Amino acid sequence: MATLDISPAAAGEAQRLRERFGFLREVVDEMERSVPYASALVRFSHGQSIDLRDGEQSASRQDPQSGVVLTASNGHALEESASDAIDAESVLRTARELVDRVRHHHEDGPEPELAIQADGPGDADFATAVGIDPGTVPLTERIARYEALRQRLRAIEDRAVQAMAIHREGSQISIFANRSGMTTQQIRRVVLILQLFVSDGQQRQFDVVIKAGTGGLELLDVTDAELAECAATAASLLTAGAVPPGTHDIIADPLTTGTIAHEAFGHGVETDMFVKERARAADYVGQRVGSELVNILDDPTVPTAYGSYFVDDEGQLASGTSIIRDGVFQRGITDLYSATRLGIPRSANGRRESVQRKAYARMSNTFFAAGHSTLDELVAGLDDGLLVCRALNGMEDPKGWGIQISSNFAREIKHGRLTGTVYSPIALTGYVPDLLADVSGISDTIEWSSGSCGKGWKEIVPVGSGGPYLRTRCRLG
């Protein structure tokens, strides 16, 4: 068994998890006497959140979401049972009921054979490396720290009507077992969101500073310069005009770049979409889909990135996937079912919102690789364009290869310089291959952002996205 470079405290916790949930292997063994493939995943969480704002404060314990999901294949499809009862006796009872259900409903339908390979990392323990463990900093001290930051942000701008500080920290513990072995992983995530609302008496506008990642409180440091920029940006939006609708040369900031990667060649290459014939990318494996400057990756092993993990929820050991290399589409990201159905190698992207939900092919940390330009060089290269900033959300269209991204604002560029004119809000739309083909410059450093990703409008999982500044062309409205 491997206990990979984890702290003594995490190793001790891993040992306790093994002792408590070692029975999962026996449950899987028993199930596999009746079905061709079985696995078990136990997951639970703990942590705290605080929400501080003008006039009110709140504190919460994280929902433990504890439970087990048992998976069984009947050779053609999967059946699963999920329960919040995770003691050995209850799990065994749930397993036996599931096997009975599978046998009862095993009938010939349109489903082709599903020959699952029981890959997995064997026996191993993993844990996020944590610098400052939130558990070692009393809640009273964290409240004082983030309330002080909130007050500093609010004090910068006279027109502030509300300032919020939201802090979350938590650990997600999971234990996966199949016939290849049992893994444990302890993932620690931290978040700090500072949001300032300003008003001129008529309008309300806002800007936000978000710090998040896998690790400890060391990831949540905020500088005075970041607070000042947040306040100045929010205030500037009170006089922002509507962007002239039409096609523009743009430079996407790292948050917008990351959202482009996520929506365009993240969701669009989730291979469950291939099985459902929903992804146009399925017809473009090995073909050019963007300028040769474009490299997009999905990698759950990026240190401190918000979407990082060690093993996916179906027991696949995490590793990076090159999705687009030098403008050529390489491969998609998989869950167990779609990889098996398509007969392609798995990537570690089978993820669940909770044990109450099915695993799908999902992103981890999806990003454009850095290029060789500086931001100043990218700006200098535009005669008439816009620097699009602070993506708020986006939506995929894997079949039509459309893209929708909402960004909070854009800064005008004329003759290679920022003019100070700001437009808000920004709706960025386009045809993905055109947008990627028009990429004409990429900056040399990557910034990460954190987010919650849905599959369509549900199945929320934590993800990271990121990238450099990216110069391209798209439609704004």
Added chain:
Amino acid sequence: MDQRVVDAVRRHPGIHDWTIRFQHGRGAQVYLAGTALENVRQVGRDAYEVELFNDHQVDGERMRGSAVVPLGREDLDRLPAILDEGVAMASLVHNPPWTLPERTEYPEVGLADRRLVDVADAVREARQTAEQIRELVAAAGAGVRLSAAELFLTAVDEELLNSRGLQASATSTRVLSELNLLADGEQEAEFFRQDEARRLEDLRLPDMVRDAAQHARDATRARQPRTRLGPVVLSDIAADQFLAPSVLGANSTYLSQTSGGAAYARLSRFEIGEPVFLGRAHTGDPFTLRSNARRPYSVLSYRFDPDGLPAQDVLLIDDGVLRARTASQRYAQYLDLPATGQPGMAEIAPGPTSMADLLRGEPSVYQVVAFSAPNADPVTGNFGMEIRLGYEIGPDGTRPIKGGSVSGNLFEAMADARFSAETAVFAWFAGPRAIRFELMQVAGEDA
């Protein structure tokens, strides 16, 4: 509800008031990938949420701290330690005091489909409904096929108690479906929709499949709209998305803006007794909005809210003027408003004009039936949504459109909104099936 939780909370020092919410949830989920069954799932979960209140003084002033403490089954064996942690959290946050609701009567509100209350029945219904979807799509005509479908059938028994003697219980069910159809044509295209209801029959599967098949066919020959400022009619899914919360949001834009919580946080842009159009002159149809938590079988209806307030039907906006706010017990006391409970189903009064008339105009009208995703900001009202499918309707006929975006400010745009006489029930509101805006910015092919 496990009496251990109630006893532990009652006895625990430092808890001056409390609310306990318990949910016994179970359900069935079925997934089709193409026409093949991918997965059938049976799920169950008991969940507790203790909201505990600690009264203390800060600088001589009385304050109330609260902490929300969700509990899983595993936590029941170590309640004292967890409640200690909760009291510590509550003692560190300081809010103006408020009191909890007292015992009261609750209305009967239709919330459950009896066929889905038992989990074994739900699993059987899920399998049968999946088969029905396969059959309906197979019969939908040449060139259309099933890409994927999901069906979640969930039942929840809920109990609520508080330290003021309040007791309430309810059983509800929820049906969530996703359907994606593919159509052959000039360019193969899909149409995706997600629907939610309390009862299986309210999905109206035959209509859903028929409409989705037509939309998928139309999408195969859709072209981009032109960039212009002109009349846009939002109907069907797009009308719902326009008023829905942005992705992952909790309340629809209007119900968020009209809430006591938004007013207390100084994030509401509306004032009671004032028009809700941000200074724009009201030239459209009378705009009347209710929050109706008693609407039978609406997914946003309830018998009691998380505080234990009974469901109400509240007139919020009358002919474009804000008349009342929804308010939880806490914000009602902070703002001296009636406590209405959390928002229910938004109900918008229909207008006098037929949908056919709303769709007439020179040189043409853009009708949007689906956006890619809702994204109106609940505070600013700003939005910019990609057109997933629509139609350009003019004297020369109707042609499908997709791509490009519609953008603007929701609250300003409603000043000239005209509502259809035909009505529909959507996920986020019930009311006119279509809404027309005279001057909406569309960004598409450059002129």
